[in-house]
Amino acid sequence: MTAALIIIIFLYMSSSAAYLGYFMIQAKILQPVAYSVLMAGFLLHTGLMGYQYVHFGHIPVQNLHQTLSFAAWAIAGVYLLLRYRFHLKILGAYTAPLATVIMIVAFWIPQTTGEPSNILNSIWLILHVVIIFIGEAALVLAGGTGGLYLLQEHAIKTKNTRFFFKRLPSLELLDSAGYAFIITGFTLLTIGLVTGFIYAEKVWGKIWSWDPKEIWSVITWLIYAALLHERLVAGWRGRRAAIMAIIGFAALIFTFIGVNLFLEGHHNEFTRW
8 A cells, every 4th residue: 555655646746746837837738747647646546545445444534644645535536527617727736736745744644543443334424524525625626716816816906917817817717616616515515514413313322512523514614604695695706705715724624634633522533643
């Protein structure tokens, strides 16, 4: 598995270099190369996780190494799925490096696991984890798109058209794509929370136990719910929507990593980190 991880990191890193090269010098040949290499890394990554599922007998999210690897896989996969739909090829310059960094961190984290539990094989847990991770990956892309929106807006306001203006899509496209990412992510996050509540009821006998992960997951959900409400009711678009997407992304990161590192709860019982 170590050799496979090294190859995956190499492919993600190579894709990152090609995407960043495409962003910097706008050489069109680099974009399809970056995409193809990222796809190769994603497919190998998918095969590795399939092997881990068979080898360990449960979905590979039992420790921080596995969880980070799963997150990188979801981010790369969602980007590959959505890139053509929204014509945001340049977003690969954000996605590929992010997946690379996550995988490098995962590589250096010990891959120790505890004794597997039968509840890790619950279909509700599998649905919960897969749906949540894919939904969060879409929201991560929304945060990146929000950042690109602010960069492009700044370039336009300062009339600095030499770099970002020429390389980034229009504000309208960034805004509409970011909104679509949030709609997708929020919908999946909602379904993921529901399946998590069902799983909790089956394992702990109640759907809510004031677990820190539950609390922060709901806080994150409320941030995105507020963004969507204000966009639909008050017409929030552009800069405010981009800033809210970045705030939601920050809450997402704390829910994903910070809660497990600094707070104790039910989720720590089955993930050894």
